[in-house]
Amino acid sequence: MSRLQHIAQQQPEMVLDHFVEVTNDLLPQFLPDQSSGGRGQEPVNPRLVRYYTTQGWLDRPLKQGREARYTYRHLLQLLVLRRLLAEGYSASSIGGLVGSQTDQALENILQGGVQLAVEAANPALAFLAQIRDRPTPRLNRSAPGEQWSAMPAFDSPTAAPAPITPAPSPPKTWTRLEILDGLELHIRQDFMVPATAHERETLLQLIADYLTHLKSFRRSP
Numbered sequence: 001m002s003r004l005q006h007i008a009q010q011q012p013e014m015v016l017d018h019f020v021e022v023t024n025d026l027l028p029q030f031l032p033d034q035s036s037g038g039r040g041q042e043p044v045n046p047r048l049v050r051y052y053t054t055q056g057w058l059d060r061p062l063k064q065g066r067e068a069r070y071t072y073r074h075l076l077q078l079l080v081l082r083r084l085l086a087e088g089y090s091a092s093s094i095g096g097l098v099g100s101q102t103d104q105a106l107e108n109i110l111q112g113g114v115q116l117a118v119e120a121a122n123p124a125l126a127f128l129a130q131i132r133d134r135p136t137p138r139l140n141r142s143a144p145g146e147q148w149s150a151m152p153a154f155d156s157p158t159a160a161p162a163p164i165t166p167a168p169s170p171p172k173t174w175t176r177l178e179i180l181d182g183l184e185l186h187i188r189q190d191f192m193v194p195a196t197a198h199e200r201e202t203l204l205q206l207i208a209d210y211l212t213h214l215k216s217f218r219r220s221p
Helices: 003-010 016-030 046-055 072-087 091-100 103-112 123-133 197-219
Strands: 062-064 067-069 138-140 149-151 174-180 183-188
Touching: 003 016, 003 072, 016 046, 016 072, 046 072, 046 091, 072 091, 072 103
Parallel strands: none
Antiparallel strands: 062 067, 138 149, 174 183
């Protein structure tokens, strides 16, 4: 059982200093593999936790007397926030998303993150991946209080938009890796390699589960 799963079962209420300590112990499992010191890679401190709370990116802590207490949900929110910061998202774009997700959705993001393409389990994260990778559209706002909307970019005010022709999908290519005699791994070109230690463990466990299932299937009459 992972430490995060253990915390989920215990559902502790942590004082701020202990909450920060637990977060920093867990962070290396969920951050992308890159040199330390990058954006989102530095350790968390109490001041940063208070700042995220003030911005509304973390739920407000529970109160026991005059002392703030942090829960498993706060831990999930902070881990996901730091993970997405390290992935290149801005805090302003992900803060509201993190606060609105269920515990299960936050766990799914930590399990797969951006790298394992878990769109079905994490539609909000998939949307973030799309808006990070596509060009920024021109925006129009017609009245105060209305949402920003994407407008087509025309060469002149009177120019008509050109007909939209869907781009053909590029053919999918696969890389074949021979792991052992009788065991091959086929990797499609758009598969994103796990970026964190936790993702690698999750993927290896998934493969092990499939192999165990295959072994049981072969034994069955």
